[in-house]
Amino acid sequence: MNTSERYNRQIILPEIGEVGQYKLLKAKVLVIGAGGLASSILPYLAAAGVGEIGIVDDDVIEISNLHRQVIYKSSAVGKYKVDESKLMISELNPLIKVNAISEKLSGKNAISLFKKYDIIVDATDNIFIKYLINDACLVTDKPMVYGSIFRFQGQVSVFNYQNGPTYRCLFPDENTQSLNCEDAGVIGISVGIIGMLQANEVIKMILGIGEVMNGKILVYNILNNEQQKYDFEKSTNFVMDKEVFEEKYKEVENQVEEISASAILNEIDNHEVLFLDVRNNDEVPKINFKNGIQIPLMNLENEFKKLNPNQTIYVYCQSGIRSKIAVELLQKKEFKNVKSIAGGALAMKQLLKEKVSN
Amino acid sequence: MIEIKYFGAVAEKTKCEFEKIVSSEISLQELLQDLEEKYHFNSLSFSVAVNQKIVPKATDFTLKTSDIVALLPPFAGG
Numbered sequence: 344m345n346t347s348e349r350y351n352r353q354i355i356l357p358e359i360g361e362v363g364q365y366k367l368l369k370a371k372v373l374v375i376g377a378g379g380l381a382s383s384i385l386p387y388l389a390a391a392g393v394g395e396i397g398i399v400d401d402d403v404i405e406i407s408n409l410h411r412q413v414i415y416k417s418s419a420v421g422k423y424k425v426d427e428s429k430l431m432i433s434e435l436n437p438l439i440k441v442n443a444i445s446e447k448l449s450g451k452n453a454i455s456l457f458k459k460y461d462i463i464v465d466a467t468d469n470i471f472i473k474y475l476i477n478d479a480c481l482v483t484d485k486p487m488v489y490g491s492i493f494r495f496q497g498q499v500s501v502f503n504y505q506n507g508p509t510y511r512c513l514f515p516d517e518n519t520q521s522l523n524c525e526d527a528g529v530i531g532i533s534v535g536i537i538g539m540l541q542a543n544e545v546i547k548m549i550l551g552i553g554e555v556m557n558g559k560i561l562v563y564n565i566l567n568n569e570q571q572k573y574d575f576e577k578s579t580n581f582v583m584d585k586e587v588f589e590e591k592y593k594e595v596e597n598q599v600e601e602i603s604a605s606a607i608l609n610e611i612d613n614h615e616v617l618f619l620d621v622r623n624n625d626e627v628p629k630i631n632f633k634n635g636i637q638i639p640l641m642n643l644e645n646e647f648k649k650l651n652p653n654q655t656i657y658v659y660c661q662s663g664i665r666s667k668i669a670v671e672l673l674q675k676k677e678f679k680n681v682k683s684i685a686g687g688a689l690a691m692k693q694l695l696k697e698k699v700s701n
Numbered sequence: 702m703i704e705i706k707y708f709g710a711v712a713e714k715t716k717c718e719f720e721k722i723v724s725s726e727i728s729l730q731e732l733l734q735d736l737e738e739k740y741h742f743n744s745l746s747f748s749v750a751v752n753q754k755i756v757p758k759a760t761d762f763t764l765k766t767s768d769i770v771a772l773l774p775p776f777a778g779g
Contacts, residue, residue, distance in 0.1 A: 623744050
């Protein structure tokens, strides 16, 4: 294979050269999430010749992904994203190694996975996982390339690079929530641009060129093309080591019991059960349970006393992520029987049409 | 004049991406409190930047004319 011909146009850049190309070949990059952001991160890293790329995702391709996850074909609906993205990369650049990891990232696998790579790229769509990635990067001392979208705006930053600040320094409040693409809506171009900017940070770090977005967050608005950069500093208000990490992420996984949206159908009129909505007041669809209450996750720490710790409580949010955090919090407050409704309001919406309003 | 910029879900609450307020001798915390009363951010969480630099949430100091304050919530989509 003629490697230097393939990469010739970037090798002739004085900032890259044969030496830079060799650095790319030796680099190992782990991309968490194989959705919209990854759809631009993966092809550009692969085409540039990043030697080893790991992809972590346990989702299958849905038809509603295709408008923004442009690396997938219509014929691949129903197949695993990691398998399809591996196939795409092997056709694009057979010289590089791709590891398709069809698992959900968790406290159990994060540390051992991260240890095998040099750079970790956050291409996920939920805040809980972003804290998990951040914390596992701290434990394994790896830089994290962050990218995220809210409708037509995106954010990019690099955390924990050369002992720099982390996601927790920028956003210390981990009980926060923001709508993901499924809930908020998104256009392919915004995730494409932000993913491209993430790939650019990865390449700069590998080559040691330019200025890495270390301690800076870029906010990009594609509707008016305004870009703002904000500086932030390292905060020392928290400790994250292996012990803290294991303690923190073990609990969430081992103890949170889930109940499926279909299983709650039998319990709807059971007055012994309370349905707790931990979304914000303005989130839709609203589900009108007779025995329902709303306490946004952010307020739960202060308002949990409104609830009876001996009652059976089914907690839900939009998609089933915040509700798990809420269950964990309530369990710490000695609540005996709390479960998270898997898939949240979006899953219930399908089953409970008569109780749903917008 | 102090300029305030809003991003993401915060801008959806305020229904504008920036505004200017005519005010002298207002502190950052007073400004944040005024905005909270005006827009009821409630459970929305955001970081605060003054002149392109994120400041710790509890910091307080008197804002100067021409300062630019930005409210930056985390985004989640991908």
